[in-house]
Amino acid sequence: MSRGLSAQERALWARVAASVRPLAGRPRPPAALPAIPAPVLPPALGAAPIQTRQPQPPAWPPSRPSPPVLAATLDGGWDRRLSRGAVRPDRVIDLHDHSLAHAHQALAMAVEDASHQGARLLLVITGKGRADRPGRIRGELSHWLEQASIRRHVAALRPASLRHGGSGAFYLVLKRT
Template structure:
């Protein structure tokens, strides 16, 4: 009898589902972000911060930005090292799910190369005064 044929593993394993903030922008926003055609309203550099300090600084900055009507925040996390991914980068999406921020954040997207590429992200805040930001 012939030996059973083993299935080859997929070349590109399936990606984890995107966070809840992934599906809230229209195509125009995503095209502008992917081309680097968006100018951030604020930039926050968390690179080389300790986790607790980075989390607090991110929260403070996003709450202030939401109050003043800023929409696009560029967050520099750093890439980490080849042997160890960046811890701040790994925690960023989780931090945005915190109740104080969840209702204010519309999306999290990787930054264009001109804004830091793999070591940075855009956080898009919901419009000031929208029902979700009042919660």
């Protein structure tokens, strides 16, 4: 079922149509829409008139979305210590040689468990992959961390230093609980 256009909508459409320049070799579109009468439906017996509701604003203002895990900022001290490998991870999870589904499940469980136990730094070993077969777990890690069940625990993701695995591993900084 379609509704007819109001007088304001028709006037607006006429202004838009008048400002359009047709493609080469094409005729100019009509300036106004033809009048299309709205369909008339027979009233139902004993039916109440249909009332439209105005959309309600949310009860609280929506929160700003979190920045992507890779773009999340940490203070300078954290970033310096992570890049030098001067930190000791609270937990280590090795996803290397797991299937994608099993690795995703293991990561979710490890993040949840580490967060509940107050850990702040998780070393996630994904493996580097090979030139002919890039690391699939490594490629999926940032997508998995953006899921709401995991994202609520994660403050940031940083590449690991050479001391902790280099490009085959990541530091996962967890939020304080």
